[in-house]
Amino acid sequence: DGGITQSPKYLFRKEGQNVTLSCEQNLNHDAMYWYRQDPGQGLRLIYYSQIVNDFQKGDIAEGYSVSREKKESFPLTVTSAQKNPTAFYLCASSSTGGGSGNTIYFGEGSWLTVV
């Protein structure tokens, strides 16, 4: 079945550590996204990528980094510079072209907790 796979589902980070969240899609989508969700708030865009080897900062990119070496993969690294990383992280993808209205599909999310 086609879809988006995020791993791990739950991750604990110690102060000062970098951690990487994995996101893989087999939908053949060109565009991929990372969102952060905090309780009682909507989703906020961290980074997005429209094509391989290219990505742009979203609204809250500070303290995060990404890479897009393969079409199907878009890992997110939460660095020690991110002061409040505890949140639910959602990866998403969509096809591009044809203007707006393309459906964005989401993975099941990853919980990151700082201990």
Next chain:
Amino acid sequence: AQSVTQLDSHVSVSEGTPVLLRCNYSSSYSPSLFWYVQHPNKGLQLLLKYTSAATLVKGINGFEAEFKKSETSFHLTKPSAHMSDAAEYFCVVSDPGGFQKLVFGTGTRLLVSP
């Protein structure tokens, strides 16, 4: 700049009664509008979307929404609530053009009692 406002943070209904989740948007363009549903600790699932075709949009699980440009609204409705509808619902607006950048509302939690 685009924005979306979900007018209720929580809505409580009884099973079998109608559901109304309210959403107002602001956009300088002709927007695309979406409703997504999120069950606890899960990703978001698309319920329905409006992309400048018919103003009454039918989605999955009996949900529908009506685009009203004059009122800048895109309210979500369902004639009869089911226990499985209890979840968080997000109204979303996107820019027209080649790239899909979404702006999310803060969500409405739907509670369904027996």
